[in-house]
Amino acid sequence: MTDYKLEQVQKNSCFGGVVYKYQHYSPVLSCTMRFNIYLPPAVSANPNSKVPVLYFLSGLTCTEDNMITKSGVLQYLSNENIALVTPDTSPRNCGIEGEEDAWDLGTGAGFYVDATTPKWSKHYNMYSYISNELPEIISSNFPIIKSKSSIFGHSMGGHGAIMIALRNPGMFKSVSAFAPICHPSECHVGIKCFEEYLGPKSACWDKYDSTELASNYQDQHISILMDQGSDDSFLKDNSLLPDHLVAAVENSKSFISLETRVHPGYDHSYWFVQSFIKDHIDFHAKFLNA
């Protein structure tokens, strides 16, 4: 078994459970990565107990901290006794030319793909990290029930959650997203990242694009909740394209249930996320605590 040299860097009690921050070397990303994990009260009460787990993928510019500190999620996870894992959004400090130059490329913008271009491919393998390496680290080091895993995310991470679930049928019990970038192959920020990480547009883009994947999906049934604010600037500049995902799911209706909710007046920020985070935990708890 790989030794990831997990090192605890922080520990804080919260709502009867504990938030830990760890760092470890990632062979898949060839760099050191950090994540937070919240273990709920059931684990504090009995170290031999195991709990379901939710993975949250954040958006552009975020670290492993934005969601866990800004969304108010822990009180609800505490009530449901569900663990939470919040990974970082990209490799960092890799010495790649220009990696820090833009908010929407490189650091903070891994886009959850495995890069194929020579410039990025050594480090920018967030698809393999999230779908394979991180779940292995979590299940072999923490008291979680691997068969009871779900995934959700925001913006770039909302897209990542849907895309990874569609590519790995059965891996997650449920999926949800706040304002996801639904069709990266057709919006400015998605095209910018895909061209850099994957090269010029090709069939390779489709396997990292939720709308393309959803329109061809015919596998184990998957339930998705998607929330969107109507005053979201990313929605208004056509970065999110939720209608594209809704139309794609029409093709795969017997395999995907997609509940979409539009919230008048809400923007793209964590003020929006924290307003509906309880609904997302309630949604996932129905599957994880069934």
Ligand SMILES: N[C@@H](CCC(=O)N[C@@H](CS)C(=O)NCC(=O)O)C(=O)O
């Ligand atoms: N262009 C902005 C936008 C970035 C942005 O809105 N990121 C969203 C995800 S797409 C976010 O969650 N930001 C971090 C936060 O609000 O804590 C920037 O340069 O910071």
